[in-house]
Amino acid sequence: MVASFCFLEMRSVMTRETPRRHVHCRFGRPNHDTICGETAATAPDTVYKPDIIIYNSHFFFLQSYLRSIMPMSDRSRGASPLRPAFVGTPSYKPDGLSVADHLHPVINAGRVAVITGAASGIGKAAALEFAKIGMKVAITDVNEEKLQEVGKGLIETLGEANVLVIPTDVSKVEEVVHFRDRIYEAWGEVAVLMNNAGIADRGTSWTGIESWRKVFDVNLFGIVNVQQTFVPSMIHQENQAMVINTGSKQGITNPPGNAAYNASKAAVKSLTEGLSHELRELPYSNVTAHLFIPGWTHTGITGSDASEKPPGAWTPQETVLYMLDHIRAGEFYILCPDNETRKEVDMLRIMWGAADIAEGRPALSRWHHQYQALFKEFMRDGLERLDAAS
Numbered sequence: 514m515v516a517s518f519c520f521l522e523m524r525s526v527m528t529r530e531t532p533r534r535h536v537h538c539r540f541g542r543p544n545h546d547t548i549c550g551e552t553a554a555t556a557p558d559t560v561y562k563p564d565i566i567i568y569n570s571h572f573f574f575l576q577s578y579l580r581s582i583m584p585m586s587d588r589s590r591g592a593s594p595l596r597p598a599f600v601g602t603p604s605y606k607p608d609g610l611s612v613a614d615h616l617h618p619v620i621n622a623g624r625v626a627v628i629t630g631a632a633s634g635i636g637k638a639a640a641l642e643f644a645k646i647g648m649k650v651a652i653t654d655v656n657e658e659k660l661q662e663v664g665k666g667l668i669e670t671l672g673e674a675n676v677l678v679i680p681t682d683v684s685k686v687e688e689v690v691h692f693r694d695r696i697y698e699a700w701g702e703v704a705v706l707m708n709n710a711g712i713a714d715r716g717t718s719w720t721g722i723e724s725w726r727k728v729f730d731v732n733l734f735g736i737v738n739v740q741q742t743f744v745p746s747m748i749h750q751e752n753q754a755m756v757i758n759t760g761s762k763q764g765i766t767n768p769p770g771n772a773a774y775n776a777s778k779a780a781v782k783s784l785t786e787g788l789s790h791e792l793r794e795l796p797y798s799n800v801t802a803h804l805f806i807p808g809w810t811h812t813g814i815t816g817s818d819a820s821e822k823p824p825g826a827w828t829p830q831e832t833v834l835y836m837l838d839h840i841r842a843g844e845f846y847i848l849c850p851d852n853e854t855r856k857e858v859d860m861l862r863i864m865w866g867a868a869d870i871a872e873g874r875p876a877l878s879r880w881h882h883q884y885q886a887l888f889k890e891f892m893r894d895g896l897e898r899l900d901a902a903s
């Protein structure tokens with residue numbers, strides 16, 4: 514194929530030290546060349562870089578050539594000819610999706626969803642929902658047994674060729690690199706990267722140093738490891754992609770009781786806001802970032818997911834469906850309600866917390882005995898106003 518392109522203005526920019534190849538392509542924007550290349554990576558910190566640069570003016574010629582050599586089944590999808598094909602199971606058809614859902618450039622059949630912490634709870638529900646849409650799904654978790662169970666269910670829906678089950682501890686960067694390499698080797702792209710793995714522990718600010726380290730290793734460095742490993746490859750892809758980081762309301766309003774968890778999730782908020790800005794500022798980026806903030810969801814982290822769901826909590830599926838709706842709408846902050854706390858209540862609690870700083874009140878005044886009456890009044894008045902306005 515490379516030989517066929519030698520009449521194009523083309524130059525090799527990378528050595529070909531491994532036989533593993535896939536193609537990245539980026540549409541040109543003003544003042545930026547289109548990049549299309551084969552890539553290779555083996556070392557942990559290797560970024561998938563292009564082998565070949567093809568100038569913008571030649572892109573449409575290249576596109577029609579690639580189309581002509583693609584199988585009909587892929588061409589009929591009307592997507593990029595460079596996107597890896599969905600190896601469909603003939604019996605499987607995504608259903609229950611609206612026309613708009615089918616049109617979404619990222620959350621769409623044939624594209625690739627990667628989910629960490631997918632052996633249970635929200636991660637498992639997300640994997641199942643992405644599979645229902647017809648996306649290829651790569652899942653990981655430290656709980657190998659439960660992960661394999663989830664994998665079996667996904668294979669029933671999608672077929673073996675569209676599922677990767679790779680046990681990984683996200684706090685270990687070398688395992689994350691292996692996870693990424695397996696995905697790019699198989700499918701050559703990532704459309705949705707969902708950083709969901711998380712753990713919680715009760716404790717105070719001055720006790721449990723080991724627990725603090727563990728919580729930060731998974732909740733914060735797990736995401737940092739995955740981001741640093743995947744994002745450099747994702748920003749070189751042609752098709753749009755997104756990173757979804759799972760934060761928590763506790764990382765915003767900081768309720769007393771889970772000091773390490775709250776601090777780790779506050780860091781996830783900060784990290785994801787920064788990522789969103791950095792991606793937006795890249796002159797050629799096709800990747801967006803989103804902060805997913807679940808409400809109270811009945812999972813392993815909030816008790817036992819085998820026990821009966823408390824009425825106030827949502828099921829993991831409800832939370833994931835809410836997330837998908839709002840991600841499709843392009844929102845950055847996806848603040849999920851539950852059966853106990855509606856969105857307006859969350860909004861007011863967040864505003865009260867921010868006003869602690871702006872108004873010079875004591876830290877966490879919401880839980881300070883001298884401010885209880887004022888907080889109640891603020892909530893009552895605020896809800897009345899919000900309800901009247903809606």
Ligand SMILES: NC(=O)c1ccc[n+]([C@@H]2O[C@H](COP(=O)([O-])OP(=O)(O)OC[C@H]3O[C@@H](n4cnc5c(N)ncnc54)[C@H](O)[C@@H]3O)[C@@H](O)[C@H]2O)c1
Nearest residue numbers: 630633634635654655682683709710711809810812813814
């Ligand atoms: N359930 C809620 O109410 C709630 C609310 C806000 C935020 N969250 C967040 O949602 C995410 C998912 O949690 P969940 O509620 O589904 O709980 P869960 O315990 O059911 O799922 C978390 C998964 O992460 C996995 N995991 C833990 N350490 C890991 C590691 N080092 N590497 C890979 N996987 C690892 C666990 O094995 C588990 O399967 C977490 O980040 C959590 O903080 C949950």
